[in-house]
Amino acid sequence: MTKKGKGLSIGAAMKQRMQETDAPVQEPPQAAEKGMPDALESFNTRLPTGLHRRLKMHAAAEGRKIQDVVQAALIEYLEKKE
Numbered sequence: 463m464t465k466k467g468k469g470l471s472i473g474a475a476m477k478q479r480m481q482e483t484d485a486p487v488q489e490p491p492q493a494a495e496k497g498m499p500d501a502l503e504s505f506n507t508r509l510p511t512g513l514h515r516r517l518k519m520h521a522a523a524e525g526r527k528i529q530d531v532v533q534a535a536l537i538e539y540l541e542k543k544e
Contacts, residue, residue, distance in 0.1 A: 472518045472522065
């Protein structure tokens with residue numbers, strides 16, 4: 463869906479980018495080390511609108527899911543803190 467004069471919405475751009483990307487989706491580093499992915503658990507949080515928009519744009523530009531970008535960022539952050 464496009465808005466007049468504004469181009470693609472973030473969601474549409476992300477979907478288009480994911481369809482265009484030939485690169486396989488990479489497993490998060492922790493899951494790849496174990497050979498088996500951990501069970502997933504739901505996690506909800508609120509983000510400022512601008513930060514959420516940046517996250518969606520970054521994920522779309524890399525052809526990745528928001529979930530994967532957030533997971534990688536959290537793993538990196540927590541490993542630095544430990």
